Amino acid sequence: MSSNVGSGNIYEAGDQRNVKQSELEERERYNEGQPNSHLPQDSKDNRTIANKLANEERRGDEEQKSEEQKLREKDATLPARAHGNEPSRGAKIDQQLREEDEEYLKQKGKK
Numbered sequence: 232m233s234s235n236v237g238s239g240n241i242y243e244a245g246d247q248r249n250v251k252q253s254e255l256e257e258r259e260r261y262n263e264g265q266p267n268s269h270l271p272q273d274s275k276d277n278r279t280i281a282n283k284l285a286n287e288e289r290r291g292d293e294e295q296k297s298e299e300q301k302l303r304e305k306d307a308t309l310p311a312r313a314h315g316n317e318p319s320r321g322a323k324i325d326q327q328l329r330e331e332d333e334e335y336l337k338q339k340g341k342k
Contacts, residue, residue, distance in 0.1 A: 270276065278286075302309050307325040308318035318326075 299310075307322045307329065311318040311322060
């Protein structure tokens with residue numbers, strides 16, 4: 232059945248076709264970021280103050296997380312106790328295994 236509404240090119244999917252993978256790999260990337268392109272203390276960097284503050288907050292969070300991770304490596308029950316909860320059974324077992332391994336390594340080192 233043919234239609235008299237509009238021209239045929241309206242119904243063609245020319246702009247909706249998928250691009251071949253080979254064409255994607257050959258195409259230049261648009262606005263690809265360069266490593267270390269935004270230095271935090273760069274005076275010529277045009278980032279807004281809000282973006283600079285957000286970056287500093289992110290850096291602070293990363294430092295705080297690394298301290299928390301160091302504490303978790305020493306004590307598996309720490310996260311639960313820090314929130315006022317009883318540690319899970321798995322966390323207790325992990326801590327027991329960690330302590331047993333440390334004792335075994337100490338004994339082996341003494342011999």
